[in-house]
Amino acid sequence: xxxxxxxxxxxxxxxxxxxxxxxxxxxxxxxxxxxxxxxxxxxxxxxxxxxxxxxxxxxxxxxxxxxxxxxxxxxxxxxxxxxxxxxxxxxxxxxxxxxxxxxxxxxxxxxxxxxxxxxxxxxxxxxxxxxxxxxxxxxxxxxxxxxxxxxxxxxxxxxxxxxxxxxxxxxxxxxxxxxxxxxxxxxxxxxxxxxxxxxxxxxxxxxxxxxxxxxxxxxxxxxxxxxxxxxxxxxxxxxxxxxxxxxxxxxxxxxxxxxxxxxxxxxxxxxxxxxxxxxxxxxxxxxxxxxxxxxxxxxxxxxxxxxxxxxxxxxxxxxxxxxxxxxxxxxxxxxxxxxxxxxxxxxxxxxxxxxxxxxxxxxxxxxxxxxxxxxxxxxxxxxxxxxxxxxxxxxxxxxxxxxxxxxxxxxxxxxxxxxxxxxxxxxxxxxxxxxxxxxxxxxxxxxxxxxxxxxxxxxxxxxxxxxxxxxxxxxxxxxxxxxxxxxxxxxxxxxxxxxxxxxxxxxxxxxxxxxxxxxxxxxxxxxxxxxxxxxxxxxxxxxxxxxxxxxxxxxxxxxxxxxxxxxxxxxxxxxxxxxxxxxxxxxxxxxxxxx
Amino acid sequence: xxxxxxxxxxxxxxxxxxxxxxxxxxxxxxxxxxxxxxxxxxxxxxxxxxxxxxxxxxxxxxxxxxxxxxxxxxxxxxxxxxxxxxxxxxxxxxxxxxxxxxxxxxxxxxxxxxxxxxxxxxxxxxxxxxxxxxxxxxxxxxxxxxxxxxxxxxxxxxxxxxxxxxxxxxxxxxxxxxxxxxxxxxxxxxxxxxxxxxxxxxxxxxxxxxxxxxxxxxxxxxxxxxxxxxxxxxxxxxxxxxxxxxxxxxxxxxxxxxxxxxxxxxxxxxxxxxxxxxxxxxxxxxxxxxxxxxxxxxxx
Numbered sequence: 001x002x003x004x005x006x007x008x009x010x011x012x013x014x015x016x017x018x019x020x021x022x023x024x025x026x027x028x029x030x031x032x033x034x035x036x037x038x039x040x041x042x043x044x045x046x047x048x049x050x051x052x053x054x055x056x057x058x059x060x061x062x063x064x065x066x067x068x069x070x071x072x073x074x075x076x077x078x079x080x081x082x083x084x085x086x087x088x089x090x091x092x093x094x095x096x097x098x099x100x101x102x103x104x105x106x107x108x109x110x111x112x113x114x115x116x117x118x119x120x121x122x123x124x125x126x127x128x129x130x131x132x133x134x135x136x137x138x139x140x141x142x143x144x145x146x147x148x149x150x151x152x153x154x155x156x157x158x159x160x161x162x163x164x165x166x167x168x169x170x171x172x173x174x175x176x177x178x179x180x181x182x183x184x185x186x187x188x189x190x191x192x193x194x195x196x197x198x199x200x201x202x203x204x205x206x207x208x209x210x211x212x213x214x215x216x217x218x219x220x221x222x223x224x225x226x227x228x229x230x231x232x233x234x235x236x237x238x239x240x241x242x243x244x245x246x247x248x249x250x251x252x253x254x255x256x257x258x259x260x261x262x263x264x265x266x267x268x269x270x271x272x273x274x275x276x277x278x279x280x281x282x283x284x285x286x287x288x289x290x291x292x293x294x295x296x297x298x299x300x301x302x303x304x305x306x307x308x309x310x311x312x313x314x315x316x317x318x319x320x321x322x323x324x325x326x327x328x329x330x331x332x333x334x335x336x337x338x339x340x341x342x343x344x345x346x347x348x349x350x351x352x353x354x355x356x357x358x359x360x361x362x363x364x365x366x367x368x369x370x371x372x373x374x375x376x377x378x379x380x381x382x383x384x385x386x387x388x389x390x391x392x393x394x395x396x397x398x399x400x401x402x403x404x405x406x407x408x409x410x411x412x413x414x415x416x417x418x419x420x421x422x423x424x425x426x427x428x429x430x431x432x433x434x435x436x437x438x439x440x441x442x443x444x445x446x447x448x449x450x451x452x453x454x455x456x457x458x459x460x461x462x463x464x465x466x467x468x469x470x471x472x473x474x475x476x477x478x479x480x481x482x483x484x485x486x487x488x489x490x491x492x493x494x495x496x497x498x499x500x501x502x503x504x505x506x507x508x509x510x511x512x513x514x515x516x517x518x519x520x521x522x523x524x525x526x527x528x529x530x531x532x533x534x535x536x537x538x539x540x541x542x543x544x545x546x547x548x549x550x551x552x553x554x555x556x557x558x559x560x561x562x563x564x565x566x567x568x569x570x571x572x573x574x575x576x577x578x579x580x581x582x583x584x585x586x587x588x589x590x591x592x593x594x595x
Numbered sequence: 596x597x598x599x600x601x602x603x604x605x606x607x608x609x610x611x612x613x614x615x616x617x618x619x620x621x622x623x624x625x626x627x628x629x630x631x632x633x634x635x636x637x638x639x640x641x642x643x644x645x646x647x648x649x650x651x652x653x654x655x656x657x658x659x660x661x662x663x664x665x666x667x668x669x670x671x672x673x674x675x676x677x678x679x680x681x682x683x684x685x686x687x688x689x690x691x692x693x694x695x696x697x698x699x700x701x702x703x704x705x706x707x708x709x710x711x712x713x714x715x716x717x718x719x720x721x722x723x724x725x726x727x728x729x730x731x732x733x734x735x736x737x738x739x740x741x742x743x744x745x746x747x748x749x750x751x752x753x754x755x756x757x758x759x760x761x762x763x764x765x766x767x768x769x770x771x772x773x774x775x776x777x778x779x780x781x782x783x784x785x786x787x788x789x790x791x792x793x794x795x796x797x798x799x800x801x802x803x804x805x806x807x808x809x810x811x812x813x814x815x816x817x818x819x820x821x822x823x824x825x826x827x828x829x830x831x832x833x834x835x836x837x838x839x840x841x842x843x844x845x846x847x848x849x850x851x852x853x854x855x856x857x858x859x860x861x862x863x864x865x866x867x868x869x870x871x872x873x874x875x876x877x878x879x880x881x882x883x884x885x886x887x888x889x890x891x892x893x894x895x
Contacts, residue, residue: 066840067853071672171613176603190605193612250642254673272674272682273845274756303754303843310741310753311843474858 056280056296058592060574061317062585063308064300068273072254074239075165078173080493080582084300086236087584088278089261091290093122093158093218094234098579098586101346101399101497103231104289107153107240107262108218111233117225117533118183122233124216127285128153130242132260133268140281143242143260150283153262155212157240162210164246165237168193174237177495180505181232183209183221227535228399231496264293264588275301284588293588312569318592319570324446327384327567339569342386343578347493347564348395348502349387351439351454353557354484356518358435364426366556369487370412371419372461373454373559382453383446385567389414390560392548393492393502397580400499400531402545410545411552411560416461423462431464438467441489442476450561451489484516491564493582499544504528507551507558519557524550571595614646614669627666627864634662650677665868666861670854676865679850684869686756687839687846690769691832693762697770698777698827703820705774706781707813713786721778728775733768737841740764754843765842769835773827777820784816791815817888825881829873833866 064081071077072085087095095106108122130143130151142150162182165172166189179186184207191204209221222229232238242260245253252258259267261281268279277299286292301308305323312320322330322340330336353360353369360366375389391411394401402410420430428434439455441447451468458464466487471479480488490513495501506512508528509520524547531543551557566583570576573595579585602610611617615626637659641647649661665676709721744764745753755761788794789812797807834848847866854862885892 067849068671068674070670073672076672168609168612171606171609173602173606173610175609176606179603179605186605189609248642251645251673252643271845272678274843301754301843302845304840306738307741307754307841307843310746313746314749314753316752316754472856474856 056282056293058295058297058594060295060298060587060590060592061311062298062300062319063303063305063311063317063321064276065302066304067302069270069276069302072259072267072270072276074161074236074241075170075172075175077236080584081300081302083236084584085267085276085278086239087263088265088298088587089259089263089267090236090239090241091128091263092234092236092239093124094230095290096231096234096497096581097289098577098581098584098589101397101580103228103234103399105287106234106290107158108230108233111230113225113227113229118222120220120222120226120229120233121213122155122218122220122230124153124155124158124218125285125287126152126216128262129283130260130262131266131281131283132258133256133266133279135257140266140279140283142283152215153240154215155218156215157242158218158238159210159212160243161241162238163188163205163208164241164243166208167205172237174235174495177232177235178237181222181226181229183207183223185209225533227533227540228496228498228500231399231498235496264290265298268297273302275299278587290586291588294591295587298587312571318574319568319576322567322569324384330567330569336569339572340567341570341578342565342567344388344397344580345493345564345566345582346395346397346497346580347491347582348390348393349450349491349561349564350390350393350489351559351561352484352488352490352513352517353559354486354488354516354518355557357486359426359428359437360486362426363555364422365428367412367553368419368422368426368462369458369464370552370556370559371415371422372458373561374414374416374457374461375562376414378450378453378457379562382449383562385565387562387565390563392552393507393558393560394499394544394548395494395502395563398494398497398499398502400537400540400544401502402541402548406541407545411548412556419461420463423464431462434464436467437464437487438469438485439487439489440469440471440476440479440485442473443470447489454561480513480516482515484518487559488516490516493564497581499540500528500532503544503547503551504532517557519555521550521555521557524555614667627861630664630666632663634660636660645673645675648675648677650680665865668854668859668862670857670859670862676861679847679862680865680869683845683847683850684833686844687834687848688832690756690762690765690835690838690844690846691828691830693766694769694773694831694835695824695828697766698773700774701770702774702777703781705778707785707808709778709782710785710789711808718782722782725775725778728771729779731772733772733835733838733841736768736771737764737838740768741841756842756844756846761842765838765844768842769831769838773831776823776827780820780823781816784819785812788812788816814888818885821881821884821888825877826874828877829870833870833873 064084069081069085070079071082072089074086074090077083077086091106093106093108094103096102097104107124107128109125111120111122113120130153131140132143134141145151162178164170165175166178166185168189168191175189179189184204188204188208191201193201211219213219220229220233240262242253245258245260249258256267256270261267264281264284265278266281269277277297280293280296284292301311301317303311305321308317308320309323309326311317330340353366355361379387379389391413392402396403423429423431439451441451448470455466455468458466469485492502492506504511507517509525527543527547531540531547534540534543552560573593575591577586577589615623638657645667648664650663650665652659652661654660665680667675668679705721705724709718712718741753741764744751751764752761794807794812797811834846834851836848836852839846839848850862851866854866
C-alpha cells in the first residue's frame with residue numbers, strides 16, 4: 001500500500017494549496033508546451049484567456065466495459081464509466097489525487113472553514129474557460145458569451161451545478177450525497193413538485209446552502225461542522241454545469257457536437273454502444289496537479305473483458321483489464337507478465353448478516369461465521385487477483401481508514417479453532433441445533449464461486465451446512481431491503497475517498513444497508529458521527545478504528561472478505577498512473593511514446 | 596453493478612415522479628400506447644427532452660410533427676428507446692442480412708448436392724458439415740475465429756463494426772449455424788420432391804437435368820425452407836446477443852437480454868414490439884412467396 005499520503009493533507013487543507021496558489025496566481029496563464037515536455041514553465045501574460053494552438057499529439061485506446069456510458073451529465077452520473085468521462089471533461093472545486101487520494105485544488109485554489117465550522121469558502125481560478133469541440137473544423141474552441149468574449153467558468157456555474165443536482169425535477173440518483181451535508185439540500189431535493197408552486201420551489205432552491213459571493217468565490221453552508229466538505233464539494237455532482245446550454249438543448253446537451261466542458265479534455269465523439277472519444281483542451285491552463293494533457297485523443301471502447309483482451313493482444317488497445325480466466329496465462333507469459341500490474345482500488349467485498357433472524361441474532365454466532373472464512377486461501381484459489389484479505393470494512397487508503405501497518409490486529413482474522421469455540425459457546429457445538437441458514441448473492445459467476453468456497457469453509461471449520469441461493473441484481477436489492485436472508489453479499493466502492501463514505505453511510509443506523517442488517521449500535525453511531533466532525537486525521541483514524549472493532553468484532557454485523565485490486569495490462573510505450581479511485585484515471589498525467 | 600448502493604427513498608420518489616411511475620398502472624399503459632400511436636403536433640420550439648422524444652420527426656411548414664415515442668431507457672440517462680432503434684437496429688439488420696446471405700449461399704447448394712448424390716461421399720460430407728454447424732454454437736465458433744484470424748494470423752480485426760473486414764467473422768459465425776439448418780431442410784425436402792411423378796415426366800420429355808432440378812424440383816421443395824426463413828430473418832435482423840457481445844458489435848441484440856436484468860421496461864416493451872413487427876412482416880412475405888413457389892396456393 002503506497003497511498004498513505006492522504007493523511008498529511010487532511011485537516012487543514014489550506015496549507016497544501018498554497019503552493020498551487022503561487023503557481024496559479026491571479027490571472028497568468030501558462031503557455032502550452034510541446035508534447036511530453038518537462039513541467040510547463042509558467043509565463044505571465046496580461047490577458048486572461050489567450051487562444052493558442054496546442055501541439056498535443058498521440059492517441060490512446062482503452063476500454064470502459066460493456067454497454068453504453070449511461071450519461072456524461074455530472075448531475076446524473078452514478079457509475080465509474082460515466083464519472084470517468086465527467087472527471088476529464090469537467091473539474092470539481094477540488095480533486096482527489098488518483099494515487100494518494102489527497103484532496104487537491106481543482107478549479108478552487110484555496111478554501112477555508114469559518115470559525116463556527118459551518119461555512120466553507122472556496123476561491124476559484126479565473127483562467128478556465130468553457131470549451132466545445134467543433135465538429136466542422138475539427139478543433140476545440142472556446143465558448144463565447146453574448147459579447148463574443150470567451151465564457152470563463154465562474155462560481156455561479158458551480159452554484160447552478162449544485163442546485164441543478166439537488167432539483168427534484170433533475171431526479172439525480174446521487175443528490176443524496178449532497179443532502180447529507182449541505183444545508184437546505186434535503187428540503188429542496190425532497191420537495192413535492194406536483195404540489196408546490198414554482199415560487200415555493202424557488203424559495204426552497206434559494207435556501208440551499210451554496211452561494212456564489214462573487215464571480216470567483218463560492219460559499220457552502222453545512223448542516224453541521226464537516227471537516228471533509230472540500231472533498232464532497234469536489235464530487236462530480238457538484239461540478240459546474242452550463243446553464244445556457246441546458247436551457248437550450250435540454251436532456252440532449254451532453255451529445256457530441258453540443259457538449260460544453262472545461263476540463264483538461266472535452267468530448268469529441270460519442271458513438272453510443274460502441275466508443276467514446278475525448279480530445280485535449282488546448283485552453284486548459286495546466287495547474288500544478290492537473291497538468292496540460294500530453295495525449296491528444298483518448299478513445300474508450302465499450303467491450304466485454306474478453307474481446308477487449310483480444311484487442312489488447314492484437315495491438316488495437318493500449319491497456320486492458322485481464323479477465324479472470326486469463327490471469328494464470330498472463331502471469332506465465334514472458335511478455336505479458338512484464339506488462340501486468342495489480343493495483344489496489346478503494347472497494348470492499350463483504351457479507352452482511354440480518355441480525356434479526358435466528359441464529360444471526362447472536363453476535364457470537366456471527367463472529368464464528370466471520371472467523372471461519374479463510375480469506376488468504378480464498379484469494380489464492382478462487383478470486384486470484386491478488387486481492388488483500390480484509391480485516392474490517394473501510395478499505396485502507398481511504399482518508400481516516402485504519403491501515404494494516406498501524407492496526408495489524410484490528411478486526412477479524414481467520415481462526416478456525418476460535419470460531420468453533422465461539423459457536424459452541426453460543427449453544428451450537430459443531431453446529432448442532434442450528435436452524436436452516438441461507439447465504440444469498442446476486443447472480444454472477446464470480447460471486448457464485450466465492451459463495452461456494454465459503455460454504456465449504458463453514459462446513460469444514462464449523463460443521464455447518466449453509467444453503468446457497470441467488471437472485472437477479474434488481475430483485476436481489478429489493479430482497480435485501482424487504483426481507484434480507486441471514487447472510488447476504490454486497491460490495492462497496494468509494495464515492496469520495498473517506499472512511500465516512502464507508503462506515504457512516506453504509507452501516508450507521510438508517511444507513512444504506514440498515515434494512516438489510518437491522519443492526520443498530522448507539523456507540524458505533526456516536527463514534528462515526530464524532531469522526532465525521534473531527535478534523536485531526538490521527539484522531540479520526542482512531543475513532544474509525546474503534547467503530548470498526550464494534551462493527552466487525554464485538555457485534556460482528558458483517559464479514560469483511562477482501563479489499564479489491566484490479567489486474568491490468570498496459571503496453572510498455574504508455575507512461576501512466578494507476579488510480580485507486582475505483583479505476584477513475586487522470587489521463588492528463590499519462591504519456592504515449594511513439595510506437 | 597456489484598456495488599450499487601440502495602437508493603434513499605426520496606431519490607426513488609424523484610425518479611418515479613420523473614418517469615411517471617407513480618401513476619396508476621392503467622394510466623401508464625394508456626400513456627405508453629398513446630405516445631406510440633398518436634402523432635403530436637406543435638408549433639412551439641421545445642427544449643429537447645428524453646421523455647417527449649419521438650422515432651419519427653419532421654416539419655410541415657412551421658408545424659413540428661412527432662410520432663411514435665417508445666419512451667426513455669431507464670438504464671441510460673442519455674438515450675431513449677427511439678435512439679436505440681435509430682442507431683442500433685440498422686447495425687443488427689446489416690449483420691443479420693449478411694449472415695442470412697451466407698446461410699443461403701452455403702446451405703442451399705449443400706442441401707441440393709447432398710440430395711442429388713444421396714448416400715454418396717458428397718452427401719455424408721455435406722451432412723457432417725451441417726451437423727458441425729448446428730452443434731457448434733456461436734459462443735464457441737466466435738472466440739475460435741477470433742483466436743485464429745485476429746490474434747494468431749492478424750488478418751482481421753477482433754472487434755467492432757463499420758468496415759467489411761469487421762463484418763466477415765461475425766457474419767460467418769452466425770451464418771454457418773443457420774446454413775446447416777437450411778442444408779438439412781433443403782436435402783430432406785428435395786429428396787421427397789425428386790421422387791414425385793412430375794419430375795419423372797419432366798425427365799421423360801427430355802429436359803436437361805439442370806432444368807429439371809432448378810425449375811421443377813427445387814422450386815417446389817423450397818416451401819419448408821422459406822417457412823423457416825421467416826422467423827430466422829426476424830431473429831437475425833433484430834439482433835443476436837451472443838455474436839454481438841463476442842465481436843463487440845453495437846447492435847440491438849443485447850437490449851433483448853440486458854433490459855430484463857435492468858428492469859428497463861420501456862426497452863423490454865420496445866424490443867418485444869419490434870421483434871413482433873419484424874416477425875409479422877417476415878411471415879407475410881413468406882406467405883406471399885408460397886403463392887409464387889406453388890401456384891396451387893391462392894389466397895382469396
